[in-house]
Amino acid sequence: MCRLFALTSRDPISPMRAIDALNVMKEGHDGSGVGLYLNGLSGPFEELKECPILSGIFTEAGLRRLDQYSMDKGFKSKFSILYAPDGPPPVGTPVRGTYAAIAYSVPKGWENLSEAEQGSRLVQMRLDLKKMGEESGDMMVFSFWPDTIVIKEVGDPLEIGEFLQLDRNKDIYARRILAQGRQNTNYAINLYACHPFFIEGVASMTNGENTAFIPIKEYLQSRNITGYSGYQSDSEVFTHIAHYTTKRLGLDIRAYKHIITPLSDSEIAEHPDRAFLTELKRSCRKLIIDGPNCVIGCLPGGRMFMTQDRKKFRPGIVGGKDGIFGFSSEVCGLNAAIPDRDKSKDFQPMHLDTVIVGPDCKEIIQCSQTDQLPRQL
Amino acid sequence: MLSDRPITPSTLGVKDLPWQIKWDKDLCTQCGRCTSVCPVSAIELGVFRKRTIVTPAGLRKKPSNEHSIFYGIRQKTDPAYGCIGCSMCNMVCPNNAIQPNRDEGSTTMKFHNDRGGQPRTRGGRRNSEESxxxxxxxxxxxxxxxxxxxxxxxxFSLNTLIGRIQSPEESLKCMAENGWKPPxxxxxxxxxxxxxxxxxxxxxxxxxxxxxxxxxxxxxxxxxxxxxxxxxxxxxxxxxxxxxxxxxxxxxxxxxxxxxxxxxxxxxxxxxxxxxxxxxxxxxxxxxxxxxxxxxxxxxxxxxxxxxxxxxxxxxxxxxxxxxxxxxxxxxxxxxxxxxxxxxxxxxxxxxxxxxxxxxxxxxxxxxxxxxxxxxxxxxxxxxxxxxxxxxxxxxxxxxxxxxxxxxxxxxxxxxxxxxxxxxxxxxxxxxxxxxxxxxxxxxxxxxxxxxxxxLGSEKDRCNVCNIGICPKxxxxxxxxxxxxLDPEKVAERVVDFYLSFDTEIKKIIAPLGRSSSLPIGMSxxxxxxxxxxxxxxxxxxxx
CATH class of the missing domain: 3.20.20.70 (Aldolase class I)
Structure with missing residues (x-):
């Protein structure tokens, strides 16, 4: 089973702090992959907050093709971190080329586009580049969005972290970090199958298996939304459902759990929002998951959340102190990352709960599905 | 029928019928329940003449004939009265002396069940066992x-929905506008x-x-x-x-x-x-x-x-x-x-x-x-x-x-x-x-x-007379x-029985698949x- 660890901090921190926590949970992952999502970046990227950042892995030819492609679209590179490791990669990790995060200035007239249109175009560009890369094998693209870097690689998280010298470059220190140590289960090792998954500012990672994957995947694919594709992993649908909930339906993240694990009819009958929840349960029936999963995600604006399937077969814990909070699939990871917290305030969300920590990193907000929802409509 | 009599194309013998009655003379009590219950009058009281040749030992006395009469069951061979295999005769027989047997090799009847130019009509199901x-x-x-x-x-949540279910977007819009929702x-x-x-x-x-x-x-x-x-x-x-x-x-x-x-x-x-x-x-x-x-x-x-x-x-x-x-x-x-x-x-x-x-x-x-x-x-x-x-x-x-x-x-x-x-x-x-x-x-x-x-119906063309109002059950x-x-109370009991057993079995199928919170529609x-x-x-x- 994959191990998950996430940090949300008021001040930028090194991604290695999350990787170290994953290393403590090592017995739960087999080192077949690691994924990192960084948001709330510091340094030069912080000054380019509006500029979409492309992250991925490129060969020399790939970088040249990328330059051509972005120029054709009117995007100009403003700042980039290109890291081509000198030494040999760790055992099991292929030699790839340059790990890149490039911030671009947007073309003229971009500001006249609606926010939705801007988002859709950025997603389409990421998909175009991914497709170009799949055809020739010279590039892999994980995200293209402002204030966002996603890194994915095959191998042991700690070894990869050291190999990529994640600790040294303060320019990739971030306020919100999602990190996943992969346990390869059903699907062949494929970088695009590594978590966290990302679409238009919404990122999430999941452990466990998604038994309702096929009907959910078919439903998302048929929504006609740019970017609802890929699905090399059964966990990618969790990200897209979160995106669909918040961006497409315009609902608060607290409605997410009502979509993926709706209350039973008898519970809904007692709920103050019963009419709304009945409708939501029926119309989003195809998005009901059956677990067992722990989902940790991050939303535009910097809110981080954790929630669980209804069976609650997967553990998950949230704890921390003023200024920094950790979301972990195991308590040992949290102990390693934030040892000096008040452990009595740790919270393990149960089958009805969603946990949210805001970007101010002041407190853990616990929401139960039985609570009244904020006004949705 | 005597062997020198003319026959018609549709003159059949018992062997030509798909369902053949097996009757045991020794067990039969001659109560007549089987002939009265038969929905298609396929069997009737038979009066049988029996000749026995008595041959004494030695040469002094000549063999003689003894003629006797006994009663039993005769199966009709007219296609209009062909046995349908419902086996009600067996159900009512106090001694288990009678039952219909299906003879897979006897197909002649199939060619003669359109008398008067009327093709066969029946009730029931498609007679094919493949599934x-x-x-x-x-x-x-x-x-x-x-x-x-x-x-x-x-x-487990096994219930499903019937009715036009709006898409999530439509549903939210409809709620906001207080519009008509399909039932x-x-x-x-x-x-x-x-x-x-x-x-x-x-x-x-x-x-x-x-x-x-x-x-x-x-x-x-x-x-x-x-x-x-x-x-x-x-x-x-x-x-x-x-x-x-x-x-x-x-x-x-x-x-x-x-x-x-x-x-x-x-x-x-x-x-x-x-x-x-x-x-x-x-x-x-x-x-x-x-x-x-x-x-x-x-x-x-x-x-x-x-x-x-x-x-x-x-x-x-x-x-x-x-x-x-x-x-x-x-x-x-x-x-x-x-x-x-x-x-x-x-x-x-x-x-x-x-x-x-x-x-x-x-x-x-x-x-x-x-x-x-x-x-x-x-x-x-x-x-x-x-x-x-x-x-x-x-x-x-x-x-x-x-x-x-x-x-x-x-x-x-x-x-x-x-x-x-x-x-x-x-x-x-x-x-x-x-x-x-x-x-x-x-x-x-x-x-x-x-x-x-x-x-009693089966895919072997058993019974299948639902259409003409003679259902033996x-x-x-x-x-x-x-x-x-048919006791309605007992039917109700059986309906409840098979629904409950269905409910358990469906759970035995979806539980190992890891599904419980919604019916796995389309989980191909x-x-x-x-x-x-x-x-x-x-x-x-x-x-x-």
């Missing part, structure tokens, strides 16, 4: 990556399919209704039953139990005068309205209630004279195009109940099903589509229609579900599948397979008659001497089959 649904396995069993659930202890019913995914009051005996109907009411009221299972085309008893129309009933309207409109007039007096709305355009067992053919069964009660409920055959037309006569027929009919029915009741069509599975479906996807009032495959069946029809007309349900349903997936409406328009579910007794497995291929619910008829009332007869054999990755072509056609895994 693709039985071949489908559930093979995505959760092992260590995802612990399998405990079917006995875990909480949606939450029901149990196993529906008792349309078998009319008239096709079924009053006792059978009452038993089914009581069973359904018990399941709902006492066990909290929202089971629904379709009336079939034949109206609905007036008291039921005016009772609170109507909400468990799906009223069917078909091309003969039988009973609808009564229903329409009862609308102002209805205490509750019916569950749904099913517009029957076709049924799987005899696609392109209307319903057929033969004159034998149209007695005073049936005639009154249907609003027709007594003693005449009631063949429904093959199509609804008032309409001439699919657009008109589907849209107009759905609209009219919706309007009759103030747009509070889901209305959906039922069609025979056919290569034209997709055209109907595509039409429905554009009709915001269409509440679903019921598709009835060729297998199974309970209706009365020509033998050729039952055995050779129609389309298997699996691929037809799958095509329709995939078409909905393509347009993104797989949650909006529920598909109800029927036709051969549980034909070999594997009700839960067949139902689960169809649900995972994309059905929101399944409907069964034949299984209900077999499990709920002890119908009283299930499909309108003759009080026959239907009083769980299915496998050892037939490569079928796997490819259905889009499921090929496993050997």
């Amino acid at each position: 693709l649904l039985d071949q489908i396995k559930f093979m995505r069993i959760s092992m260590l990556t995802d612990p399998a659930l405990d079917a006995g202890r875990h909480e 949606v019913r939450e029901i149990y995914p196993l529906i008792i399919g349309g078998m009319s009051f008239g096709a079924l005996s009053p006792n059978m109907w009452e038993g089914l209704q009581m069973g359904v009411a018990y399941l709902n009221e006492e066990l909290g299972m929202p089971v629904r039953i379709s009336t079939g085309e034949g109206g609905c008893p007036p008291r039921l129309l005016r009772s609170k139990f109507l909400k468990y009933v799906i009223l069917q309207i078909a091309s003969g409109y039988f009973g609808w005068d009564e229903i329409i007039h009862a609308i102002p007096e209805m205490k509750v709305d019916p569950c749904a309205i099913e517009i029957k355009y076709g049924q799987g067992a005899k696609p392109g053919d209307g319903g057929l209630l033969m004159w034998h069964k149209v007695n005073k009660l049936i005639a009154a409920i249907r609003g027709v004279p007594r003693g005449i055959s009631l063949p429904s037309p093959p199509t609804h006569q008032t309409q001439y195009s699919i657009e008109e027929s589907v849209a107009k009919m759905i609209q009219s029915m919706s309007m009759a109940w103030g747009f509070r009741v889901p209305v959906y069509p039922k069609i025979s599975a056919s290569s034209t099903s997709l055209a109907v479906l595509n039409n429905l996807t554009r009709n915001p009032y269409a509440a679903g589509l019921a598709i009835d495959g060729e297998d199974g069946g309970t209706g009365a029809a020509y033998n050729v229609s039952m055995n050779h007309m129609g389309h298997p349900i699996a691929s037809n349903l799958r095509d329709c579900y995939n078409a909905l997936v393509t347009t993104g409406q797989q949650n909006e328009l529920p598909l109800i599948a029927g036709g051969g579910i549980g034909k070999s007794g594997n009700l839960a497995a067949n139902a689960a397979a169809l649900i995972m291929l994309g059905a929101s619910a399944v409907q069964v008829g034949k299984y209900v008659m077999q499990a709920g009332a002890g119908c 009283g299930i499909t007869s309108q003759d009080p001497r026959l239907y009083r054999r 990755d769980a299915l496998g089959i050892s037939d490569r072509d079928a796997a490819e056609r259905l889009g499921i895994k090929y496993v050997v």
Whole structure:
């Protein structure tokens, strides 16, 4: 089973702090992959907050093709971190080329586009580049969005972290970090199958298996939304459902759990929002998951959340102190990352709960599905 | 018959008949119950002359003849009186002295059951034992990556939805604007399919209704039953139990005068309205209630004279195009109940099903589509229609579900599948397979008659006389001497029994797949089959 660890901090921190926590949970992952999502970046990227950042892995030819492609679209590179490791990669990790995060200035007239249109175009560009890369094998693209870097690689998280010298470059220190140590289960090792998954500012990672994957995947694919594709992993649908909930339906993240694990009819009958929840349960029936999963995600604006399937077969814990909070699939990871917290305030969300920590990193907000929802409509 | 007498082409011997009576002279008590119970008078009292040659030992005395008479059972060989294999003779025999045996090699009768130029008509099912649904396995069993659930202890949500379910965007918009929402019913995914009051005996109907009411009221299972085309008893129309009933309207409109007039007096709305355009067992053919069964009660409920055959037309006569027929009919029915009741069509599975479906996807009032495959069946029809007309349900349903997936409406328009579910007794497995291929619910008829009332019919052409009112179990007869054999209370008990056992079995299937919080509609990755072509056609895994 994959191990998950996430940090949300008021001040930028090194991604290695999350990787170290994953290393403590090592017995739960087999080192077949690691994924990192960084948001709330510091340094030069912080000054380019509006500029979409492309992250991925490129060969020399790939970088040249990328330059051509972005120029054709009117995007100009403003700042980039290109890291081509000198030494040999760790055992099991292929030699790839340059790990890149490039911030671009947007073309003229971009500001006249609606926010939705801007988002859709950025997603389409990421998909175009991914497709170009799949055809020739010279590039892999994980995200293209402002204030966002996603890194994915095959191998042991700690070894990869050291190999990529994640600790040294303060320019990739971030306020919100999602990190996943992969346990390869059903699907062949494929970088695009590594978590966290990302679409238009919404990122999430999941452990466990998604038994309702096929009907959910078919439903998302048929929504006609740019970017609802890929699905090399059964966990990618969790990200897209979160995106669909918040961006497409315009609902608060607290409605997410009502979509993926709706209350039973008898519970809904007692709920103050019963009419709304009945409708939501029926119309989003195809998005009901059956677990067992722990989902940790991050939303535009910097809110981080954790929630669980209804069976609650997967553990998950949230704890921390003023200024920094950790979301972990195991308590040992949290102990390693934030040892000096008040452990009595740790919270393990149960089958009805969603946990949210805001970007101010002041407190853990616990929401139960039985609570009244904020006004949705 | 003496050996030098002329014979006709249709002169048959017992060996020519598919069902041959085996009678044991030593065990027979000559009580006569078997001959009196036989629904087709296939056996009669036989007076047999027996000659015995007595040959003494030695040569002094000559052999002599002794003639004696004994009584027993004689099987008629006239095709009109051919044994149907129901075995009621055996059931009533105190000594187990008689029973019909099927002789697979005796096919002569098949060529002679069209006397007077009338091809064979019968009741029952498609007489074929093959079942693709039985071949489908559930093979995505959760092992260590995802612990399998405990079917006995875990909480399961098995209910499904019938009605037009809005997309999430439409639904939120509708809530915000306080607009009209299509009616949606939450029901149990196993529906008792349309078998009319008239096709079924009053006792059978009452038993089914009581069973359904018990399941709902006492066990909290929202089971629904379709009336079939034949109206609905007036008291039921005016009772609170109507909400468990799906009223069917078909091309003969039988009973609808009564229903329409009862609308102002209805205490509750019916569950749904099913517009029957076709049924799987005899696609392109209307319903057929033969004159034998149209007695005073049936005639009154249907609003027709007594003693005449009631063949429904093959199509609804008032309409001439699919657009008109589907849209107009759905609209009219919706309007009759103030747009509070889901209305959906039922069609025979056919290569034209997709055209109907595509039409429905554009009709915001269409509440679903019921598709009835060729297998199974309970209706009365020509033998050729039952055995050779129609389309298997699996691929037809799958095509329709995939078409909905393509347009993104797989949650909006529920598909109800029927036709051969549980034909070999594997009700839960067949139902689960169809649900995972994309059905929101399944409907069964034949299984209900077999499990709920002890119908003797089989796919080996056993009994199959439902059409002419002589059902030996009283299930499909309108003759009080026959239907009083059936105790409605016991039918209700059996209905509850098989629903409860279905419920347990369906959990035993979906729990190991790791599913519990919603019915796994369209979870095709769980299915496998050892037939490569079928796997490819259905889009499921090929496993050997």
